[in-house]
Amino acid sequence: MAGTKARALTKEQAQLIARALADPRRVEILKQIGSCDCVACGNVRECQPISAATLSHHLKELETAGLIEITREGKFARLALRRDTLEAYRSYLADI
C-alpha cells in the first residue's frame, strides 16, 4: 500500500528494538524525546535521575535499535525519535 511505508523488520532488528523497549527508563527517555524536538542529553538528565554515563549508555542502545537519531551539534547532541522504526515494530507485532 502506498503511504504505509513501514519497512519489514528482520528478527534481529525486532529483537534489538524489543530489548531497547524492555527497560522502563529507556521508554521514559523515548517519550520525552518524542514529546518535543530540540532535545539534548542535558534536557533528559533534568527529568531522569541517572548519571551521565548511564544516560549515554541508554542513548546508544536506543540508537543501535534505530529508535532515535543522534546528531551532534557542537558540544551538544540533538536527539530525535524515529517514529518510522516504532511504526515498523508495531507492524511486526501485528503480524504475530
Place this chain on the structure above:
Amino acid sequence: MAGTKARALTKEQAQLIARALADPRRVEILKQIGSCDCVACGNVRECQPISAATLSHHLKELETAGLIEITREGKFARLALRRDTLEAYRSYLADI
C-alpha cells in the same frame, strides 16, 4: 470507538509485556501459539530446542504479562494467544 476495545495499559503492565517480548524465544513461542489453536506444551517443544523446565518458565512469563492464556485440560495445558493484550501494547507504543 466501538469495536476497538483495546484497554489502556498501565506502565507496569506495559513493562511486563515489553520484558516478555524482549526474549526472542518467547516471541517464537507466541508466534507458534498464534498460528494455530489447540497448542499444548509438547507441541511447542517439538519446535523449540529447550527443556521442559525452561519452556514452563517462559510460559509463565507470557501468562503473567497477559500475552497468553493457559487453561489446563487433564494432563495437557491449552495455550492461547491473547491478541487483545498484544493490541493494547501496540496502542501503548503508538502513544509514545
Place this chain on the structure above:
DNA sequence: TCATCAATTCGACATGCATCGAAATGTCAA
C-alpha cells in the same frame, strides 16, 4: 593556550534472568 562544560568511554560491581537436571505434582489408563 587554558579553563570549562557536554558527552563518551572505561572498569567494576550488583542484580536479573535464561537455562538446565532432578525432584515433585498431577492426570490418566490398565
Place this chain on the structure above:
DNA sequence: TTGACATTTCGATGCATGTCGAATTGATGA
C-alpha cells in the same frame, strides 16, 4: 494401586545488563 506421561517447582549456574565514578574526548569562549 501402579505405571507412564505432561507439566511444574526447586536449586544452581553462567551470562547479560543497568548502574556508577573516574578518566577521556571534543568543542567553545576567555
